[in-house]
Amino acid sequence: MPVKILICASEVGAGKRGASLGPDAIRISSVNMLYNLFNQVPTEEIKTQKLNKYSPQFKSAKYIKLIASTQAKICRRMCKAQMDGFKTLIFSGDHSNAAGFFAGFREAYPDKKLGIIWIDAHGDIHSPYTSPSGNMHGMPMAILLGEDNRENQLKPIKPEVIKNWERIKRTGKRKITPKLFPEDIVYVDIRSLEKQEWETLKRLKIKYYTPDVLHKKGAKKTAKEIEKYFEPYDAVYVSFDVDSLDPSISKGTGTPVKGGLTLDEAKDLLKTFTRMNNFKSLEVTEVNPLLDKENKMANAVVDILRESLVVESW
Secondary structure: OOEEEEEEOOOOOOOOOOHHHHHHHHHHHHHHOOOOHHHHOOEEEOOOOOOOOOOOOOOOOOOHHHHHHHHHHHHHHHHHHHHOOOEEEEEEOOOOHHHHHHHHHHHHOOOOOEEEEEEOOOOOOOOOOOOOOOOHHHOHHHHHHOOOOHHHOOOOOOHHHHHHHHHHHOOOOOOOOOOOOHHHEEEEOOOOOOHHHHHHHHHHOOEEEOHHHHHHHOHHHHHHHHHHHOOOOOEEEEEEEHHHEOOOOOOOOOOOOOOOEOHHHHHHHHHHHOOOOOEEEEEEEOOOHHHOOOOHHHHHHHHHHHHHOOHHHO
16 A cells, blocks of 8 residues: 655644654654655645744633644645545644544544554643643644543633634534544553543543553563554554653653653554554654754654654555
8 A cells, every 4th residue: 555644844732842843854864864765655745834923812722723724734635645545654743733634534434443542651632621731732632532521621711712622623524523432542651641631531441551561561562462452443543752752762852751662662563553454644743853952853763663664565
């Protein structure tokens, strides 16, 4: 099955500047490390407003209007790529974009059983009702689940935020919500969640692996266990946030958290996931070279991809 690279460098959902430079940093590293990935497969850049130029209108969901329109555009391009028969390799600025990419995934396969493997230090399952920061890169999973978590509401929400939140949950022509269900999710390496997020995971009975569990089982065994879990699924999307990696590798991401994956563990996970029969898409997100030295995070990503992916076999 042919592969297509999709790039969306928007960092509007992030709390720190610099993630919009991540895809280019990865491209530069691939050249320096003699990895011919970007010349090997067709590449399409989804052009959007990358930076939040003004003060956020709403503190509970910063730049939600702009992010809603960005996700609508991402959704259309992702849907087309999948409908054209491509598997997709995605390089994204911040993690809020994942909601748009998976929306397109759902649009392409509206009646299929879809799963998602979320490799991340964070749960990203806040809503405007619960987010302490209002940064929307902490909300993509709640968007996909159509989850408000009003039981743990922290602050009052303005009617216009609610209107746009309902809109963003229904991204896509079909306006499908939820786009997946709790049993369709497996979190890998989560370790830094607020109380509201842990309560949501437990209430919804979402499957997850903390670093302690992963290290004890081993990455290869964990990956095989997850592969078996998703055997009944028609298609699987893998989201790889680089903050899942331990900061000893690099601090070139906006939210580094100790206790993360080693390079070998990340390679073992992605080797297994990208060889699953129902694997359709891999997203790499939140590389921030402004917080890095000598482009170490992008180099680490290229190292992982070069040893994990066999693009010709996709």
